[in-house]
Amino acid sequence: MNDAAENVGPTRTAAFEARLKKRYAAERRFKAIGLGAILFSVAVLIFLLVTMAMNGIGGFQRTELRVPVDFAATPVTVMPDTSDERTVVQSLERQGLRDIIEFSATQALGEEGAAQVNSEAWRLVAQQIAADPGLARGEQVFWLPTSEDLATAYAGDGSTDLQPLAQQLAADGLLADNFDFGFLKRSDATDPQLAGIWGALKGSILTMIVTLSLAFPIGVLAALYLEEYAPKNRWTDLIEVSINNLAAVPSIIFGLLGLAVFLWIFPSYRSAPLIGGMTLALMTMPVIVIAGRNAIKAVPPSIRDGALAVGASPVQVVFHHVLPLALPGILTGTIIGMARALGETAPLLLIGMRAFVASPPQGFTDNATVLPMQIFLWSDEIDRGFVERTSAAIIVLLVFLLLMNGLAIYLRNRFEKKW
Amino acid sequence: MVMSETTDSPIANPVNKSLENENIAHGEPKMRARGVDVYYGDKKAIDGVDIDVYTEYVTAFIGPSGCGKSTFLRALNRMNDTIPSARVTGTIELDGEDIYASGMDVVQLRARVGMVFQKPNPFPKSIYDNIAYGPKIHGLAESKPDLDEIVEKSLRRAGLWEEVKDRLADSGTALSGGQQQRLCIARAIAVDPEVILMDEPCSALDPIATAKIEELIDELRGRYGIVIVTHSMQQAARVSQRTAFFHLGHLVEYGHTSDIFTNPAEQRTQDYITGRYG
Amino acid sequence: MSASTLILLVLGLGLAGWLAARSRAAMFRRANDGRRIASLPVYHGWYAALWIVIPTLLFALLWSAISDQLVMQQVLASPAAAELPSFGIQRQTWLAEARAVATGAASGVFNPEAEGLVEPFREALTRYNIIGLVVTLLIALAGGAWAFLRLKPDFRAHTRVERTVLATLLIASLVAILTTLGIVASLVFETIRFFGMVNPIDFLFGIHWSPNPMTDGSNPDPERYGAVPLFWGTFFIGVVIAMIVAIPLGMMSAIYLNQYAAPRVRTWLKPALEILAGVPTVVYGYFAALTIAPAIRDIALKLGVENPSSESALAAGLVMGVMIIPFVSSMADDSIAAVPQAMKDGSLAMGATQNETIKRVLVPAALPGIVAGIMLAISRAIGETMIVVMAASATARLSANPLEAMTTVTYQIVANLTGEASMDSASTLAAFALGFVLFLVTLVLNIIALRIVKRFREAYE
Secondary structure, three states: OOHHHHHOOHHHOHHHHHHHHHHHHHHHHHHHHHHHHHHHHHHHHHHHHHHHHHHHHHHOEEEEEEEEEEOOOOOOOOOOOOOOHHHHHHHHHHOOHHHHHHHHHHHHHHHHHHHOEOOOHHHHHHHHHHHOHHHHOOEEEEEEEEOHHHHHHHOOOOOOOHHHHHHHHHHOOOEEEEEOHHHHOOOOOOOOOOOOOHHHHHHHHHHHHHHHHHHHHHHHHHHHHHHHHOOOOHHHHHHHHHHHHHHHOOHHHHHHHHHHHHHHHOHHHOOOHHHHHHHHHHHHHHHHHHHHHHHHHOOOHHHHHHHHHOOOOHHHHHHHHHHHHHHHHHHHHHHHHHHHHHOOOHHHHHOOOOOOOOOOOOOOOOOOOOHHHHHHHHHOOOOHHHHHHHHHHHHHHHHHHHHHHHHHHHHHHHHOOOO | OOOOOOOOOOOOOOEOHHHHHHHHHOOOOOEEEEEEEEEEOOEEEEEEEEEEEOOOOEEEEEOOOOOOHHHHHHHOOOHHHHOOOEEEEEEEEEOOEEOOOOOOOHHHHHHHEEEEOOOOOOOOOEHHHHHHHHHHHHOOOOOHHHHHHHHHHHHHHOOOHHHHHHHOOOEHHHOOHHHHHHHHHHHHHOOOOOEEEEEOOOOOOOHHHHHHHHHHHHHHEOOEEEEEEOOOHHHHHHHOOEEEEEEOOEEEEEEEHHHHHHOOOOHHHHHHHOOOOO | OOHHHHHHHHHHHHHHHHHHHHHHHHHHHHHOOOOOOOOOHHHHHHHHHHHHHHHHHHHHHHHHHHHHHHHHHHHHHOHHHHHOOOOOHHHHHHHHHHHHHHHOOOOOOOOHHHHHHHHHHHHHHHHHHHHHHHHHHHHHHHHHHHHHHHOOOOOOHHHHHHHHHHHHHHHHHHHHHHHHHHHHHHHHHHHHHHHHHOOHHHHHHOOOEOOOOOOOOOOOOHHHEOOHHHHHHHHHHHHHHHHHHHHHHHHHHHHHHHHHOOHHHHHHHHHHHHHHHHOOHHHHHHHHHHHHHHHHHHHHHHOOOOOOOOOEHHHHHHHHHHHHHHHHHHHHHHHHHHOOHHHHHHHHHOOOOHHHHHHHHHHHHHHHHHHHHHHHHHHHHHHOOHHHHHHOOOOOOOOOOOOOEOOOHHHHHHHHHOOOOOOOOHHHHHHHHHHHHHHHHHHHHHHHHHHHHHHHHHHOO
16 A cells, blocks of 8 residues: 555545445345345245135035925925934935936926036935925925036036036026035035035044144153253253254154054054054154243243242242243244144155045044145046135135144244243 | 433533644544434433544543443444434534435445454454455455455554464464454454544453553554543553543543543543542 | 043043042141141142053053054954955955944945954954953052052152152153154164165166066065166255255345344245245145146247156246245344344444345355255255155156156155055065165254254354
């Protein structure tokens, strides 16, 4: 540096100002790239949600035909004392309800139209009558599901033969897409018009109960041990490494474990929520341990000292003071872990929870499937109806996950304490 | 360092008469602050400070903890901009230019007004790269030999060259605390600033390292305007020629260091330096 | 007698023991003229309850594990079982149906062949249920009696109970090690069996993969089990394509959120990323298969590519990359946030602009954490299953063309374990061997990454 530079600092020259312009341009570019990156993620998320919602709306609807049935002309009787739905449906079947519906459909829709009433439609009528025997008197109007072919034609896809018929019926007000509340109440079926997700949802609920009741106590107790009592030695290190590693092991590995160990011990509980829940519990437990340890760590030592100073035993200190204070944090972690387990598919695929389950499981040892698995199974179907049903099922799953995550965020904000 | 209330009687003119006269003798001050308030959110941390900084003198800010001396120091190169809630009003001029004016470029400002922090904060890079960082980002070196020269000169000025010349590729964080702080000073010197702000530069150092830094500050005087915030009155007395005493966000007194320590005009200054509080 | 009723019964007995022992201890106290007894009555209650519940629950666990086998043995020994096919899905279906009818879960069998098995099942189930129930009750009584006899005024129930609690905590933390051991054991065991049929060298270095699920273990064709195309496909989809998407986008998202975004913007954008991270992989898989893969195929056709695959590696890789973005972003965010503010101030005070500070100081300082985060992201990507099962292909191919169909390790694990093959066939065991390789690779990645993270945190604490 020469003397001139001493008088006018190198940072006050014209060249510096010119460089400064370039540096600011680089700054703006960099910031824009950052914003762009995050907006890209948000855009993908929105695109994904919109795609699912657009398809999913169709999945919550069902193409139905309007069929008036005159039970005055073709009477059926419902025994007043038979409360069991199954019996009523069987009795109605014997009384020829199927033919009555077919006859009424032909009258209302013509030969061609009647052929497109879903073959199981009579059963739905029978179930409605079982629920409300008053329906079997006088003339009633039923909206009956169509065949999958007509539903496809009505949506403007599929074979061109049926499309004129669909347009005709729709113009006459006999064919419409109605909100299908039953989608949330039925179970899997081979016909998308009759498929529902209650079976899978109930399977998910049962599985989650098993997972929670295993992973939560084990996770919390392990976290307490490691944070409060564990001596610093090799064994403790090994446990720590195990837990941290298990939290990052691919989920499919847990499926292999479940297949090799749990199904070997319980061969007849293949595809039962019990086994699925146990497998997912092993996967969720490390998440709870890690969240639990962080929550316990955040409880200030002064509280422990205070309790010890009044003569509490180490166990009392932990269960009376530390655990209650750490609980909100532990619960937040647990909910997040459970949300992950709820959305998990791969390990359950391996332990066989991919069965076709047409009726909801009644217990922890019944054959069952879970919501994400149902999505996977339906996604393999090529019918247009299943594409929509899949998206609708995804919406249901996402709603559950959002609720759980929302609850976790709420808990975190509500109970988060700064010590 | 948030001030609660500033109910003390406002100080009309804290600047000593003798200094007023000196202004003429020494020409324009390098930096001039007038009526500076600093707020954190709604809380006022600095209230109406007027001060002048000269290249010829080391200026020391003293005062009890939380008095706002560091806050004011950070206002001088707009480091307070990095704290979202901080707000500065009043004027601070560098060579007659208002540094908070919209035309003032903060990058250029900070290149002209360097800063050394309380805790040594070398970057996790080699010693060489720590020094070369400023010249590189500001494009001050045309070539590698240029850069080498800047690095050597800066290290020499900071009195670190002999100690590290054989291990310039070692990490800056591997040095001792005192060496790290001198590295940070060398880093600040490397962009040839006009003023160097030092925020309690010795508070994390042992006495021997502190002595070295103080020696260094004395050597740098005259070439750079130096403002040092310090906790230690002895240090202020040793290294500075001008001392400003801050209390509860106010500038209580500003004058010759010797005057402040031997013959303070304000009772509060007297109380502080005699150890009644602080 | 279902497991849940059994558990309820045990807990009920425990409660009874708790009440009885507590009131007995309270009596000691009264008899002692209100003088202190060694432990509070409530600890005597817990002592008795633990002695009842723990042994019975242990037995119940053991029993539920073995009774299923015992029932099955008895059924298979019955004459009706002789007509069962020797293996395969049919055998399992029949057994499951008969069992369902016998337990009352189903009202009738679907396959008439299963009808004959219902009665043997019912007999076996009743028999073992009764045995189980009786033994449970006996153990509960014995435990309760033992505990009850030991209650004395000077008995330190408190210490005993606390010791039990500590032991329980220790056992709970051992579950993690047991799980790891379980994983290793099951994988190693089956992998060794596989390597008995197929040379490990052929498996690890062979380049031809087309397992035949129909051959049984006695006659595998080692030529068909060369896993290199699988490793390549996994690497290409999960490491190359997915990381090209995830690393830049995740890093820049983290930098923007951490350094630029106003707090209000951050409170909206961060949860959006968290939602992206919370979307189940099956949804991503569906998205990839339904939307992205056809779109890529269409674009490739328009660009004049001949025969682009509708199961291209690109589709699976891109969607996987998007899935990983929030993961990389949150790890990078944490690492950058861990860099001390002093470091950033030091750079800003030199007159560095924000992006110079980020690129030259913050990111280099946070690099260990970021690298560890990327390693964990890779570990997650190569273990990701549903996206590749739904969007990638079954075709094993060594190719660097992202528009071609490729398969992955996880895809083949699923494909070979959900087919018709029996548990002993080479293709089933191959899936375990693939799982073992996957486990080892992710284990190494995880352990190195966790080490780096730990050291990184210590450096800045």
